Amino acid sequence: MNNVSSTVRIIFQPYVFRTVGKRKQLSPGIPIACRDEQDALRRIDKVKAGLGDTVGAQAVRMLVDEDAGDYGDPEILGIVGEVPKNDD
Template identity: 65%
Template sequence: MAATERIIFQPYIWEKVGKRTALEPGTPVACRNAGDALRRIEKVRDGLLSVAGAQAVRMTVDEEAGDYGEPEVLGSVGDVPGISE
C-alpha cells in the first residue's frame, strides 16, 4: 500500500488533574481535506466550538511500512502544545 496523506483536526481541552489543570488532547477528527480542517479552526476562533485550542495537521502515512512523516501544522488557534521543528 502506498503512502497516503492524512489531515487531522486536533482539539485540546483543559482538564483538572488532581489539584492542577493540564492541557489534554481531545478526540482527533479525520478531515477530508485541508479546507475542512481549517474551517474547524475558524469555528474554534469564532467561539462555535468550546475547546481551549486546536490544530489542523497534515502528514504522510504508510501504515503497512509503519512510516509516519513529520507533521505539518496547517493552522492553530488558542492553547495548544508546541511541536518541535
C-alpha cells in the first residue's frame, strides 16, 4: 500500500484481565493512538513498571489509508507482559 493518502499510525494496545463468569480472561483494553513511537514506548515502559491495572501491551506501527479502508501489516515496536498469542 503506497497510496499518497496513506498515513503512518502508531497504536498502543493495552490488555487487562476481566472476570467472565467465575474466570479471569485476558481482554483488550481501549487502543490509544500515539503521537509518535517514543510516546508508544513510554506507555510500554509504564506497563513494565507495573503502573495501573494493565497486565500487558503491544505498540505497533502501521500504514493506513482510511479512505480506501486499507490497513497495512502491523510492525511490532514493543511488547510487554500478558498479551494474546499470535498464531501466524
